[in-house]
Amino acid sequence: MSVLVYTENSDGKFKKSTFEAISYARAIADQNNTSLTAISIGDVSKDELALIGNYGADKILNVSNEKLKNFVNQAYASIIAEAAKKLGAAIIVLSNSFSGRGLAPCLGVKLEAGVVDGAVSLPEQGEGKFRVKKTAFSGKAFAIVELTSPKKIISLTPNSYKIVETASKASIEDFSIDVKPSDFAAVIKEIVRSTDKVSLPDADIVVSGGRGLKGPENWGMIEELAGLLGAALACSKPVSDAGWRSHSEHVGQTGIAVSPNLYIAIGISGAIQHLAGVSSSKVIVVINKDAEAPFFKVADYGIVGDAFEVVPELIKAIKEYKASA
């Protein structure tokens, strides 16, 4: 009845959300007095694999072959399910990333396991019960979900569980299984990744712009601010609808839900649909020229003022702070 964690990589590197998933899975293994095995699929160096041990995995299964270099939903799901069966793993943890969202339901069906997607805290266990809290109604609420199947799949919301480093080391084992050809029906033609940008769903800091910025030509200062803070860029829905920014930056109820440590909203009114996707941010800063903007009601810090004056000042202040730090 061990725990298995899938350690997602991006171009051979593990992401912060992967380490969160390992830390989370370690805590579940401890709750159940059992061991934690990690499974990595793709082309990951031994040095990178060794990092997994730092977060509490006892053993690493390394699945590496040319066909599996890039994520293939069906094939990856088959491999993880087979590994789970071989190990007798009862709980499988993964990150609720874009890929994780494809894997978790497939694993659920393959293993006849209940799935909690978007978990935000550790399971509550006892008296044969297993309950997990997850986001619901696009961030407007949480649901406590009970899983009643012997096997369980949990995908963890990025930025909702703190990484815990341990002093342990994990052994690395090569693992291979045969994957049926139909699992490779979907063929990757191209991967386009902008490496200079911080990825939005798991960013620590997000700088977001709304219609108050008037037009795409005014995003220079937003990009500069984000660059200084190492932040990802986001925007409100009308901004991406108008084509000022790409849809992949649109946050909210019908966009990406984010929960960074810091969310800076500039020229965004704070409509209920926008708030839904950002309200689980730990700290919210709002810059808006309208003191009555609804966003101020859910903000921790605010500046009532014109973004075109405030943002350049803020950039200056951050540069000074960085120079003095």
Add this chain to the structure above:
Amino acid sequence: MKILVCISNVPDTTTKITFTDNNTQFNTNGVQFILNPYDEIALARAIELTDGGNGPVTVINVGEVNTEPTIRKALAIGATDAVRINAKPHDAWFVAFQIAQYIKANPYDLILTGRESIDYNGSKVAAMLGEFLDLPSVSIMKKLEIAGDHATVEREIEGGKEVLSIPLPFVAGAAEGVAEPKIPNMRGIMSARTKPLIVIEPVEVKTFSEVISYETPAPRGQVKLVPADDAAKLVSLLHTEARVI
């Protein structure tokens, strides 16, 4: 080409979410239900792809009779016909299982869902359907083009996109970018009343998850306002008080 679009009936996006019965029931009192916004995108693309009568677009919903206005809305937008599987949508497993049974008896060339429903945000039905039917699935699809018996699909990945070639049939969850939602016109609304909507009974299936209760996020304290000419103060608060930079 026959396309099946799975649709769900969800609270309007402006809904303030509250609960009753000791936080165990979602309070539907006064809540307006709508066609899930992502399903509207899936439906719009399905209609575009079959324009000129190139095959039917069927919408399917697992729901009780109260979801029929939403189903009629989909018919008004342009779906050809509709199926309602008469059951409460217990969880994603239940819904996907029911729809999979229907598809096994009534094959389609393409099966679309929304990338997620805005009530439980699971993003699970598409991938589970794929698994039940042994078909490829894409959970978050940003673009869909079809040429012959293959589709070119763009999938969202962190910090970028992936372009896939997938043979029909397959299952995919539509996100923004796939199509612009369509607004029903008068003719659509009129014809929706007479388009076929068949109701079938669910099959029995075990499920593995149960929502026990709900919580609402803790309210935030009063906002701390910083004067517009003192950005340095904000930076200092974020550093020393909030400890986020």
